[in-house]
Amino acid sequence: MYFCDKYRIVEKKAIASDIYSYIIKCPEVAGIVQSGQFVNISASGHTLRRPISVCDFDRENGLIRIVFEIRGEGTREISRLREGDYIDMIAPLGRGFSFLDDAKHVALIGGGIGVPPLLSIAKHYGEKAQAVLGFKSFDKVILANDFAEYGADVTICTDDGSSGFKGNVLPCFENVLNNEKLDIIYVCGPLPMIRAISEIAEQKAIPCQVSLEERMGCGVGACIACVCKVKRRDKEMFVRVCKDGPVFNSKEVIF
Ligand SMILES: Cc1cc2nc3c(=O)[nH]c(=O)nc-3n(C[C@H](O)[C@H](O)[C@H](O)COP(=O)(O)OP(=O)(O)OC[C@H]3O[C@@H](n4cnc5c(N)ncnc54)[C@H](O)[C@@H]3O)c2cc1C
Ligand code: FES
Known part of the structure; x- marks a missing residue:
């Protein structure tokens, strides 16, 4: 189960060179998120959302924290959001x-x-x-x-x-x-x-x-953009990092 909505950034901090921490008020997401899941964030002017891991969460106060580095235009756009702005995201996604x-x-x-x-x-x-x-x-x-x-x-x-x-x-x-x-x-x-x-x-x-990190399209398992190879029950197969991962048992991943 995941939600797609706009949520308020209640705290924004620059924590290192080009790296930001956002605390976001999103009680329904904070209520169900698991360690290792991610959020898929809309970056203004870009069609594809940007996947960012959930760094921490506080179920009682309905908060999640993300920490991200500016790597290109999408993350730069996301870093322009200010405290009090709303961030458009689909969350929580993946298996943690x-x-x-x-x-x-x-x-x-x-x-x-x-x-x-x-x-x-x-x-x-x-x-x-x-x-x-x-x-x-x-x-x-x-x-x-x-x-x-x-x-x-x-x-x-x-x-x-x-x-x-x-x-x-x-x-x-x-x-x-x-x-x-x-x-x-x-x-x-x-x-x-x-x-x-x-x-x-x-x-x-x-x-x-x-x-694991893979380039993603939809982030919800529909487009097959994010596959990686694993071995399960002695058979090699492709799985989706966004839906079947991003967390895997190391033994099954074919690097
Ligand atoms: C499951 C998951 C969790 C992630 N968690 C974090 C996190 O907590 N903090 C953080 O800073 N970064 C994280 N990343 C990496 C982050 O998604 C990329 O740095 C970001 O998408 C780059 O977008 P851009 O537009 O700034 O860069 P560009 O290079 O301009 O992006 C071009 C396209 O490639 C994709 N892309 C580029 N680099 C990556 C990458 N490393 N992984 C996946 N897609 C990529 C972009 O989403 C975009 O669609 C995570 C990636 C995945 C898959
Ligand atoms: S990004 Fe679409 S299936 Fe994973």
């Missing part, structure tokens, strides 16, 4: 992450603008979560304090070493692996990062859920 009831240690591995959908997982697991978050440089670092406020142990890495550890998330993730017996891993970010973490998860037999 699932949680392990008895997990003691979980890892959240995020890269760049793949970090936002992991925040509500950190909220769910609190101190059981180890977050390893990678960015290009210090001016792109986002949400580190938000993860820490939810109780997660946070490690930051940057490609150029301008904040946290120098390099990508893999060495820091391996450090987590050596110190904790992980019950589950959640990953979102660039494809090479997702692939590398999925391979390690497979070798160590740790369940791993990945959130």
Whole structure:
């Protein structure tokens, strides 16, 4: 079930270079949204909507939060909306992450603008979560304090070493692996990062859920623009990232 409507932006913040956080009042969406689902936003002057993950939600107050980076004309147009303006969106969409009831240690591995959908997982697991978050440089670092406020142990890495550890998330993730017996891993970010973490998860037999990005048309499963290849019951098949994902079990994705 999803809604298509215009909702009021109650808070707009620039949180890093070209990266914005919007809190949106949308009680019916906030009431049913799950971690890892996304919203499809209309950008003025553009036919296709832009998919953006739900970063956090507050059911009691009817709020959702999105965090997005300006990547092109569509996201630039969306970034021109101001506090008090109405944002036109279809939400909530897709299949989100699932949680392990008895997990003691979980890892959240995020890269760049793949970090936002992991925040509500950190909220769910609190101190059981180890977050390893990678960015290009210090001016792109986002949400580190938000993860820490939810109780997660946070490690930051940057490609150029301008904040946290120098390099990508893999060495820091391996450090987590050596110190904790992980019950589950959640990953979102660039494809090479997702692939590398999925391979390690497979070798160590740790369940791993990945959130994939594909270019989308309709966002609701009708146009087949967003397919990716998976293996289910020994058969290779194409599934729709917008409707069957964006979250998948890493074992079934054919990278
Ligand atoms: C499920 C999902 C969740 C996402 N969550 C976030 C998020 O939380 N924060 C965030 O900043 N970005 C997120 N993205 C990426 C975001 O959708 C793109 O950055 C955005 O669509 C770019 O639009 P544009 O017009 O600015 O760029 P342009 O490059 O001008 O876009 C041209 C077309 O390509 C599509 N497109 C371009 N890049 C992507 C991409 N990476 N993924 C999908 N479609 C793309 C656009 O939607 C548009 O139709 C997500 C993408 C998906 C699929
Ligand atoms: S975007 Fe249309 S089927 Fe996924």
